[in-house]
Amino acid sequence: MKNFYLTTAIDYANGSPHIGHAYEKVLADAIIRSRRMEGVNCHFLTGLDEHGQKVQETATQRGMAPQDLCDLVAQDFQKLCSRLSIAYDDYVRTTQLRHRTVVQSMLLRLHAAGEIYKAPYRGLYSTRAERFVLERERVDGKWPDDIGDVVELEEENYFFKLSRYQGWLVEFLQKNVNFIIPSFRQRQVVEFLKEPLNDLCISRPKARLRWGIELPFDAGYVTYVWFDALVNYISAVGYGREDFFRNWPADLHVIGKDILVPAHAVYWPIILHAAGVELPKQILAHGWWLAKGGEKMSKSLGNVVKPLDYIDLYGPDAFRYFVLREMAVGQDSNFSHELFTARYQGDLANDLGNLLSRLVHMVRCYADGRFPTAWPAGPEELQLQNRATETIRLVRAFYQSLEFSSALGEIFSLLQETNRYAERRAPWKLAKRASCERELETALASMGEALRIAAILLTPAIPTAAQEILRQLGLPAVSNWLDLAWSNALDGKVVGEGTILFPRVEEAGALSPL
């Protein structure tokens, strides 16, 4: 049986992790975890793009070998993943042998098939920036300092015959209207394809760039960017091997909207098609996190969010919850300290954490720490029970269609309903009256069952906290929700030690203002 194969974009090794990297990993991880809860076998790939001009430059500036720099950066990114509970199965690095081999075999194959040709490239070259520059990079008619003087230069390079497949791609997109989601992104691609494509320059002479994968048919060149980076999706799962098809075609590429056009929506399908490899099934282009007020985050504005700060202070689940709850997948969203703390305090600490707290406390005080058996349900219980049943149905559907914000919204509605139920039944009052034992027992059992269901449904989004809730309810972790339904699973279970799930964070000034 083929795995559900999901990839993220691979991060570029010239830089440190920011909220965009963190978000993409969380989104991908939540998708994977929700599929696993549905009982689907999955393969989850992420990784690092290590070649290129910038990495070479940065390494030189720091007086390091490029590979050593990449090793350090890889550690940073893997640490971010581990701090965010990202359950990837494989981490690909483009300097790995398994990757280089596949890139070269792809290039060789396409070269032999006549899809790659050599041609002169003429353009304006900046010696200082060591690259070709474009007229539109001029500022007020002058070249900026980092570019300096430019000269017209002609250079031989290799080109991939992208343009000949333009018609094919347009037709493909017409036939596969759900290839790119959200759908308006696919419309953008179609629009882009109304202009004629140029062939894709895929090489750099080693005189200018050494840090790359050598062209198998010309040792004077390395391949540049896309033929290197995109190929990770197939190199990592063993393109050319028998077991390649256990994973390929990928079910979903999760990427940011910035690398949809042209890289993933144009170059990648055409590269695969030209090489005779099946296309991925779907591409999800997510939006960007904007700073307060909808400004773009940038170092110069000083409004960049460092995800690790939030993770350190509030925990990985709080970060995961915020980004999944706040962003409608595909759209842009704002990230601000105010919005974050509102979600943390209002949803996680008050609605969820406090509900668990009060319930565990009551079970301990009124039932000797053991969940009682529910008596036949009254109207209040039926209302809660119906609500929970409906929530299970809705949430599974929302996860399936990648509507995480809506899924989480539903779960928290159930939690609010449970808080309301507690208020109506008031177990603390029942406990003080004799002859109300049945009502008390039913109330505690019902609250516990609602919370159990909520916790299981929360697993893809906040795996650690979800498991902790189950532990406090006296239950083991669950690996799928195929049979999830209102039940008596809590009967007689002994509540675990109660620790505060999402403690109030008092230090308002602990983080630098955004």
Add this chain to the structure above:
RNA sequence: CGCAGGAUGGAGCAGCUUGGUAGCUCGUCAGGCUCAUAACCUGAAGGUCGUUGGUUCAAAUCCAACUCCUGCACCCA
């Protein structure tokens, strides 16, 4: 220029495909409760749904025009 997205009570959003009393979270105000992380519950105030025009018995929702914000192949999720 063109294309795409957005414009909904103080803030952040949903609703728009398949027109029919404008919804959610936070905030504000008043009240309740006391099992709980000063938490939980109830109620209230607050919006002519960017502008103008059209279709319709009826428009946030469909159509047209316009305004403003954002993005559009160096890099960047």
